[in-house]
Amino acid sequence: MKRKDYLSRRIFLNKLTASTVGVAVTGLTASGRSGNNLSIGSNSHIEPWKQTSDRKIRIGIVGGGFGASFFWHQHPNCIVEAVSDLQEERKNTLMEVYQCGKSYNSLEELVKDDKLDAVGVFTDAPSHGRHIVEVLKHGKHCITAVPMSMTMEDLYLVREWKEKTGLKVMMAETSMYHSELYNARSIYEKGMFGKIVYSEGEYYHPHVDTAWGYNQWRNALPPMLYPTHATAYYVGVTGKRYTSVSCLGFRGDAPRYSNNSYNNPFSNETALFETSEGGMSRINIFWGAEGAHGETGRLFGELGRFDKNVLHIGKGIQAKYEGIGDRNEIEYPDNRPALPEGMNLGGHGGSHGYLTNEFIMALIEDRAPLIDVYEGIAMTAPGIIAHQSALKNGERLLIPDLDRE
Numbered sequence: 001m002k003r004k005d006y007l008s009r010r011i012f013l014n015k016l017t018a019s020t021v022g023v024a025v026t027g028l029t030a031s032g033r034s035g036n037n038l039s040i041g042s043n044s045h046i047e048p049w050k051q052t053s054d055r056k057i058r059i060g061i062v063g064g065g066f067g068a069s070f071f072w073h074q075h076p077n078c079i080v081e082a083v084s085d086l087q088e089e090r091k092n093t094l095m096e097v098y099q100c101g102k103s104y105n106s107l108e109e110l111v112k113d114d115k116l117d118a119v120g121v122f123t124d125a126p127s128h129g130r131h132i133v134e135v136l137k138h139g140k141h142c143i144t145a146v147p148m149s150m151t152m153e154d155l156y157l158v159r160e161w162k163e164k165t166g167l168k169v170m171m172a173e174t175s176m177y178h179s180e181l182y183n184a185r186s187i188y189e190k191g192m193f194g195k196i197v198y199s200e201g202e203y204y205h206p207h208v209d210t211a212w213g214y215n216q217w218r219n220a221l222p223p224m225l226y227p228t229h230a231t232a233y234y235v236g237v238t239g240k241r242y243t244s245v246s247c248l249g250f251r252g253d254a255p256r257y258s259n260n261s262y263n264n265p266f267s268n269e270t271a272l273f274e275t276s277e278g279g280m281s282r283i284n285i286f287w288g289a290e291g292a293h294g295e296t297g298r299l300f301g302e303l304g305r306f307d308k309n310v311l312h313i314g315k316g317i318q319a320k321y322e323g324i325g326d327r328n329e330i331e332y333p334d335n336r337p338a339l340p341e342g343m344n345l346g347g348h349g350g351s352h353g354y355l356t357n358e359f360i361m362a363l364i365e366d367r368a369p370l371i372d373v374y375e376g377i378a379m380t381a382p383g384i385i386a387h388q389s390a391l392k393n394g395e396r397l398l399i400p401d402l403d404r405e
């Protein structure tokens, strides 16, 4: 799928023009010494969303915690046909939030509903693999919360069923619709980074590793089994892959780290990945490091470095893109696409509205969604292998290639 260029034409560096850089590099504003003239966070310069079809996708939503924080009922091309949660209270929450009168007691019952085109799997993470396969086996498209799965066996099964059925599978990775990651994709695609020499992705969530969630699945959760908010900063930007990894873990001293269902001793993990571009990528996933909170990433390309929506331009890019002159920073505004009128953005950097729209529009337009099964697996599998490496004291391990043959 060729990505659309959503960068604005309105705001532009004084000297930098599309013709001088040879690509449509717009939506930029000079920063640093010269100051900004468009605030990050506003994408009011983007073309409004236009409805192109009257078709309605009938979706079933499962999981009334995180699953209740999307905007399916607000999308003009979507109807929430049914909802489900094993827990009565959460099932009621889903019915209320999505204004839906039909419910089932379990995902296993909901997937049999012939009226459904698609199912949203927002169940506990260890069940995702099994639940995605159950949805595909019943002939429905699937959007799943992250991660795609927690075992390699499940990932192979998800890929097998996706390829057997030809149905669409999307992973709802919220980082993909952070304004800076979205911009970094455009910059990479235009060749303005060159190859990524080194990148960093970080997900810090203090105390997430206690006994909460369905069946207490977060209790002593191995950090690298939840890698996608961080791996998205390389895999999501480049569409390239992690090929090998060496990972170390910090031993948690809470009692849960000596006795848990994962046999996991680590509360914080750091991995160094080799990339298919011949570069390096460092991922931190921490549940307990003072002051570390949130998700972010940085990219160091041959030509430019990107951090917090600012592209720091090196001599290489100045030479390659004649006309950039002696500017050394370009600051990007929010260039994410517009949403249907009245639709909310929601949590995680406003990503919930974008993820809702992207999945529905991928079905309407019959195209691969932004984070399709292969991208979702490529963000998930490296963490599973990284945790295996940490358990072997950092032994370097190869990451299997699960892309389409």
Ligand SMILES: NC(=O)c1ccc[n+]([C@@H]2O[C@H](COP(=O)([O-])OP(=O)(O)OC[C@H]3O[C@@H](n4cnc5c(N)ncnc54)[C@H](O)[C@@H]3O)[C@@H](O)[C@H]2O)c1
Pocket: 062, 063, 064, 065, 066, 067, 084, 085, 086, 087, 090, 105, 106, 107, 108, 122, 123, 124, 125, 126, 127, 145, 146, 147, 172, 173, 174, 212, 213, 214, 215, 217, 348
């Ligand atoms: N930024 C993000 O991307 C983000 C943020 C929060 C949560 N999540 C993900 O979303 C998922 C859900 O998170 P949560 O906090 O709501 O988890 P949770 O464990 O609180 O909720 C899972 C729900 O799934 C239900 N469930 C399990 N099996 C079911 C079945 N067979 N049929 C019907 N219902 C079933 C449970 O009853 C429970 O209510 C997790 O995988 C989590 O990783 C992602």
